[in-house]
Amino acid sequence: MPSPKPSPHGTPDSPAPRRLFTLLAGACGFFLLLDLVFRLTGFDKHPYLKWEQWPGFYGIAAFVACLLLVTVSRFLVRPLVKRDEDYYEKSSPDAGGKPDA
Amino acid sequence: MPDAVPPALIYLLGALIVPFLRGRFRQIFALAVPVIGFVNFYLITKGVHWKVELLEFELILGRADGWSLLFLHIFTVISFVGVLYILKDNVALDLSAGLLYAGCAMGAVMAGDLITLFFFWEMLTVGAVLCLLARKTPSSGSAAKRYLLVHVFGGVVLLGGLVLHLAAGGSTAFDKIELSGVGPWLMFLGFGINCAWPIVGAWLTDTYPEASIGGLIFMATFTTKTAVYVLARTFPGEPVLLWIGVVMIVLPLFYAVIENDLRRVLAYCLVNQVGFMVVGIGLGTTLSLNGTAAHAYCHVLYKALLFMAIGSVLYRTGKSKATELGGLARSMPATCLFCCIGALSISAPLFAGFVGKSMIFSASASGGHGTIFLVLLFGAAGAFLMAGIKVPFFTFFNRDSGIRCEEAPINQLLAMGTVAAISLLVGTFPHQVLYPMLPDLSVSYEPYTVGHVTDQILFLLFSGLAFTLMLRAGWYPSEIRATNLDADWLYRKGGPLFYRLADKSLNAINAAVGRRFLGKFVPGVTNFFESGGPRLACFIMTPIWAFQRLTPEETDAARHSVFRRARHGAFPIGITAFFAVILLGLLSLLMRF
Numbered sequence: 001m002p003s004p005k006p007s008p009h010g011t012p013d014s015p016a017p018r019r020l021f022t023l024l025a026g027a028c029g030f031f032l033l034l035d036l037v038f039r040l041t042g043f044d045k046h047p048y049l050k051w052e053q054w055p056g057f058y059g060i061a062a063f064v065a066c067l068l069l070v071t072v073s074r075f076l077v078r079p080l081v082k083r084d085e086d087y088y089e090k091s092s093p094d095a096g097g098k099p100d101a
Numbered sequence: 102m103p104d105a106v107p108p109a110l111i112y113l114l115g116a117l118i119v120p121f122l123r124g125r126f127r128q129i130f131a132l133a134v135p136v137i138g139f140v141n142f143y144l145i146t147k148g149v150h151w152k153v154e155l156l157e158f159e160l161i162l163g164r165a166d167g168w169s170l171l172f173l174h175i176f177t178v179i180s181f182v183g184v185l186y187i188l189k190d191n192v193a194l195d196l197s198a199g200l201l202y203a204g205c206a207m208g209a210v211m212a213g214d215l216i217t218l219f220f221f222w223e224m225l226t227v228g229a230v231l232c233l234l235a236r237k238t239p240s241s242g243s244a245a246k247r248y249l250l251v252h253v254f255g256g257v258v259l260l261g262g263l264v265l266h267l268a269a270g271g272s273t274a275f276d277k278i279e280l281s282g283v284g285p286w287l288m289f290l291g292f293g294i295n296c297a298w299p300i301v302g303a304w305l306t307d308t309y310p311e312a313s314i315g316g317l318i319f320m321a322t323f324t325t326k327t328a329v330y331v332l333a334r335t336f337p338g339e340p341v342l343l344w345i346g347v348v349m350i351v352l353p354l355f356y357a358v359i360e361n362d363l364r365r366v367l368a369y370c371l372v373n374q375v376g377f378m379v380v381g382i383g384l385g386t387t388l389s390l391n392g393t394a395a396h397a398y399c400h401v402l403y404k405a406l407l408f409m410a411i412g413s414v415l416y417r418t419g420k421s422k423a424t425e426l427g428g429l430a431r432s433m434p435a436t437c438l439f440c441c442i443g444a445l446s447i448s449a450p451l452f453a454g455f456v457g458k459s460m461i462f463s464a465s466a467s468g469g470h471g472t473i474f475l476v477l478l479f480g481a482a483g484a485f486l487m488a489g490i491k492v493p494f495f496t497f498f499n500r501d502s503g504i505r506c507e508e509a510p511i512n513q514l515l516a517m518g519t520v521a522a523i524s525l526l527v528g529t530f531p532h533q534v535l536y537p538m539l540p541d542l543s544v545s546y547e548p549y550t551v552g553h554v555t556d557q558i559l560f561l562l563f564s565g566l567a568f569t570l571m572l573r574a575g576w577y578p579s580e581i582r583a584t585n586l587d588a589d590w591l592y593r594k595g596g597p598l599f600y601r602l603a604d605k606s607l608n609a610i611n612a613a614v615g616r617r618f619l620g621k622f623v624p625g626v627t628n629f630f631e632s633g634g635p636r637l638a639c640f641i642m643t644p645i646w647a648f649q650r651l652t653p654e655e656t657d658a659a660r661h662s663v664f665r666r667a668r669h670g671a672f673p674i675g676i677t678a679f680f681a682v683i684l685l686g687l688l689s690l691l692m693r694f
Contacts, residue, residue, distance in 0.1 A: 021569055028566050031559045038552070045552025048466030049474060058478075058556040059563035065482035066567035073358035074578040078585075082359070087584040088593050089240075 032056045105144035107151050107162045108173060108211065109221065111137055112180065112204025119200060120193040128188050131196045135181035135203075142177050145170070149213055158273060161213025167540035168394065172210040172330050174538060175398045176203060178523065179322045179405055186409055186516035187315030195235045199319045202228025206323035210330050214273045215263055218331065222259065222295070225324055226252040232316025233308060244311035247592065251294070251304040259291025278335045289336060296328035296379065297372045299348045303588035305372060306353070310364040310421070314412030317364065321371055321408050322401050329378045329397055338385020343473060346383055349376030350480035356587060357487040361422045361580050363411050363496060367404070370488040373480055374400045374458075380477065381461040384468060387541045392460030394540050399446070399457030399527060406443035406520045407488055410436050413509035413517070414496055420504075423491075423580040428501030436509045437497040439517040444489035446524040448481055450557055453524040456531035456548045459557075463546070482564050489561075490568050495580065635667035638680075 032055070038045060039055040047053050084090075115134035122130055147170070150163035165173075180203035187195050205228050208221035226249065233245035265284030267273065278285050290301070297305040305325070312320050336342065350373050357369035374396070381393030413436045414429060415421045430437040446452040458481065465473045508514070527535045531548060571577040639660050646656050 021573075024562065024565055024569060028559075028562045031555060031562060034555060035559060038555070043551070045556070046550060047552070048463065049471060052466070052556070056559065059559040061475075061478050062482040062560045062563040063567045065479045066486050066564050067571070069354055069479070069483045069486065070358055070567075070571055070577055073355045074576075077355040078359045078578060081356075081586040083584045083586060085582045085584055087586075 028059065032059055035059070105141050105146075105150070107208070108138055108141055108145075108177070109162070109204045109208030111141060112200045112207060116197045116201035116204060119197045122193075124191070127193065127196070128191055131184050131200070132181075132188060134200055135177060135184055138177045138180060138203075138207075142170075142173060145173075155216075158216055159214070160217045161275075162208070162217060163211050164213035164275070165211070167538065167542070168330065168334060169210050171394050171398060171538045171540065172326065173207055175326075175401050176206050176210070176323065179203070179318065179401060182405065182409075182516045182519055183315055183318040183322075185519070186318060186412070186513050187313075189510050189512045192235065194231065195313055195315050198228055198231030198235055199315060202232060202319045202323050204228075206327050209327045213275055215266075215275050216273055218275055219259065219263060222327070222331075223256050225295075225327060226256065229316075229320055229324060232312050232320055235313040235316050236311060237313075238311070241311040241313070244308040247589075248304055248308045250592065250596075255291055255294035255301075258287050258294065262287025262289070262291055275334060277337065280336055280339055280341075289339075292328055292331050292335070293345070295324050296332060297325055297349070297375055298345050298379075299352060300588040300591075302349075302372060303591070306356070306365055306368045306587060307589035307593070309368040309371075310362050314409075314416055317408050317412060318405050321368075321404050325371065325375050326397050326401060329375060329382070329393065332379070333382045333390060333393055337382055337390060339383060342379050342383030343470075344383075346376045346378075346380030347473065347476050349373065349379055350476055351376075351483075354480065354483035354487060356585055357483070357491070359578060359583075359585055361424055361582055363423055363426070363492050364408070364415070364421050366423075366487055366492055367407055367411065370484050371404055373484050374404070376480065377458060377461050377477065380473060381464065384461075384464050384470070384473075386464055386468060387544050388467070388546065389461055389464030391539045391541050391544060391546070392457070392462075392464050395457040395460055395535060396454075397457075398535060398538075399453035399524070402453050402520055402524045402527065403443050403446035404488075406439060406446060406517060406524065407492060409513065409517050409520070410440035410443055411492065411496065413513050416513070417506040417509065418504050422582070423495035424582055426496045426502055426504070427499040428497070429504060429506070430497040432504065432506045433497070433508050435514050436517070437493070439514075439521050440493045440497065442521040442524065444485075444493050446521075446528070447485050447489045448557065449561055450528070450549070450554050451525065452528035453535075454528070455557060456528055456535060459548050459553065460546055478560075482560065485561060485564050486568055490565060494568075632664065632667070635664045638663050638667070 035057075036055040037043075039053065045052065051057050112134060115131070119127060119131055145163070145165050147165050149161055150165065151161070153160045153162060180199065183199050183203075184196060187199070202225065205221045205224040209218055209225065212218040212221060229252070230245045230249050233241050233248055235241075262284050265282070266278070266288060267284075269282060269284055271278070271284065278288065280286065280289060294301045294304075296302065309317060309320055332342070353369035353372040353376075357366045357373075360366045360369060378393045378397055378400070381389040381396065384390075411421055414426065414433065417433065418426070418429075420426055442452070446454050448454045448458060462474065462477055462481075465477060509517075536546070568577070642659070642663065643656070646659055651659065
C-alpha cells in the first residue's frame with residue numbers, strides 16, 4: 001500500500017477523502033444506471049429536447065462543462081489576464097499618491 | 102385595519118433615526134424597522150396607491166402587483182436578515198446604510214412611474230456607497246469612489262434617456278417601452294449598467310469584495326435585482342437581452358475559477374446568476390418571466406447565505422482568500438453547515454434554487470432555444486462548481502491553514518439559519534410558499550417530476566466528480582495571489598490614462614490661453630479702463646491748449662494734472678459739469694438725426 005502523498009493542493013491523500021471519493025463515484029454510477037433503466041423501460045421524463053433523452057445526458061453535460069471551464073480558465077484566461085496582486089495599487093493615486101520606491 | 106404606508110418611508114425614516122440612538126436602543130430600533138416593514142407588507146393590497154402631484158407630473162409611490170410585491174417581499178426578508186447579521190457590532194453607519202439602501206430598493210420596485218423610479222434608482226447608489234465606506238479601509242474608500250463614479254455615469258445615461266424619451270412624446274408610465282430611438286436605448290443601457298452587463302458591469306466584481314460584511318448582503322440583493330425587476334417591466338422579450346445574458350452567464354465563470362478572493366468568486370457567480378434572469382427576460386414568455394421572478398427570489402436567498410458564511414469567516418479570521426484559508430470546518434462547524442446549505446440551495450432538489458432556476462431552463466427548452474439551453478447548462482454547472490464547491494471547499498475543507506478561531510457570533514448564526522430555513526421551505530413547498538407570489542398565475546409549473554429530480558442529482562454529482570478528479574490529477578489550477586484584469590481596467594487604468602492625456606492636452610491649451618489672454622488681453626483692458634478716460638480728455642484738450650498758446654512744458658503739466666485727477670477721480674466740479682454739458686449737447690445733436 002503506497003504511503004499517503006500530498007496532492008498539489010497539499011491535501012493529504014488520507015482514507016477519509018478517499019472514502020468520500022468512492023462514495024461520490026458510487027453515487028454517480030448509481031444514478032447513471034438509473035437513467036439508463038429509465039431509457040430502457042421507456043419511462044417518460046417529459047423532455048423538451050431530444051438530447052435530454054440520452055441516458056446520462058445531464059451527468060455528462062455537467063462533467064464536460066466543468067472540465068471545459070477549468071481547462072479554458074487555466075490555460076487560456078489566466079495567462080492572458082494574470083497580473084501582480086498589487087497591480088492597481090502600484091500607481092493608484094489613492095494608495096498614498098506615490099509609487100513604491 | 103390600519104392602512105399601509107409606502108415601505109420606503111418606513112426604512113428611510115429608520116435610516117435617519119438610527120444614528121441618533123445609542124446602545125441597546127439602537128439595536129432594538131434597527132431590528133424593529135424591518136419588522137414594521139413586514140407588518141406593513143401584509144397590509145398592502147394590490148392596486149395603485151400613494152399618488153403625489155409634483156409640477157405637471159403625477160408620481161405613483163405604490164404600484165402593488167405580482168411583480169412588485171414579490172420583490173418587495175424578498176427585499177423585506179433580506180433587510181431583516183441583514184440587520185440581524187450586523188446587529189452585534191451596532192455600527193450606526195452600517196445599520197443606517199442598510200436601511201437606507203433597502204428603503205430605496207423598495208421605493209424603486211414599488212414605483213408606478215419613471216420619475217419616481219429614477220429618484221429611488223439614484224438613491225440606491227448612496228446606499229451602496231455607504232455600505233462600501235462602512236468597511237473603513239483605504240481600499241474600500243477608493244472602491245466607494247469608483248462605485249460612485251460608474252453609477253453617476255450610469256445615472257446620467259439613464260437621465261439622458263428618460264429626458265429624450267419624454268421629449269419624444271413618451272409617457273412617464275413605468276411599463277413596457279419600445280426599444281427604438283435614442284431615448285429608450287439610453288434608458289436600456291442605464292438599466293444595464295446597474296444590471297452588471299458585460300463590460301459596463303465590471304464595477305460589481307471590482308467593488309463588492311471591498312464592502313463591509315453586512316453591506317455586501319445588501320449590495321448583493323438590492324442593486325442588481327432592482328435592475329432585473331426594471332428590465333423585466335420595461336423591456337421584456339427584447340432579443341438582444343438573450344445574448345447579453347449569455348455573455349453574463351459564461352464569461353464571469355472563467356474569472357471565478359482563477360480568482361483567489363472568495364468573496365469575488367461569489368461576486369462573479371452573482372453576475373452569472375443574474376445572467377440567467379436576463380436570459381429569462383429576453384425569452385419574454387410568461388413561463389420565462391415567472392422563472393426570472395422566481396429565480397431572483399431564490400437567488401437572493403442563497404447568495405445572501407453564501408456571502409454571510411464567508412462574511413463570518415472574514416469577521417473571525419480577517420481573511421477571505423483561498424490561499425489563506427482552509428480547514429475551518431472544525432473551528433466554525435455551524436457556519437460551515439450554513440455555507441453548505443447555501444451551496445446546495447444553488448440548484449439541489451429540496452432547496453430554493455431548484456424550484457426557481459429550472460423554470461428558465463424549461464422556458465428555453467420548450468421555446469426551441471437549443472443553444473441557449475446548452476449555455477444555461479454550462480452556466481449552471483459552472484456556478485455550482487464555483488459558488489457551491491470551490492468556496493466551501495477552500496474555506497472549510499482542503500488543507501488545514503492552521504487558523505483556529507471562534508464560531509461566528511450568535512446573531513450571525515441566527516441570520517444564516519433564518520435564510521437556510523427559508524431556502525428549505527421555499528424549495529420543499531414551492532406551491533405553498535413561492536409560486537402563489539409569482540407575477541403570472543396562469544401558468545403552472547411542477548419542478549418535482551421524477552425525471553427532473555434524477556437529472557438534477559446526476560448533474561450535481563458529476564460536477565462534484567469532475568472537481569474531485571481534476572483536483573486529484575493536479576489539473577485544477579492552484580490558487581495563487583494575483584490580480585486578474587477585467588473590464589474595470591478601463592476606468593482603473595484607463596481613467597488615470599485619460600486623466601493624464603487630458604492633463605497634457607487640455608492643460609497645454611490652458612497654458613496657451615493663459616499666455617495670450619491673461620498676459621496680453623487682460624492688461625490691455627485694464628490699461629484702457631485705467632487711462633482711457635484721461636487719454637480721451639487729453640485728446641480733446643490738446644487743440645484747446647494749443648489755442649490757449651501754452652508752452653510745451655505747460656501742456657505737459659496740464660496733461661499730468663488731467664491724468665492725476667482722473668486717477669483720484671478729482672476733477673473740479675466746473676470741469677465735470679463742462680464735460681457733462683458737452684456730452685448732453687452731443688447727445689441732443691445725435692437725437693436730431
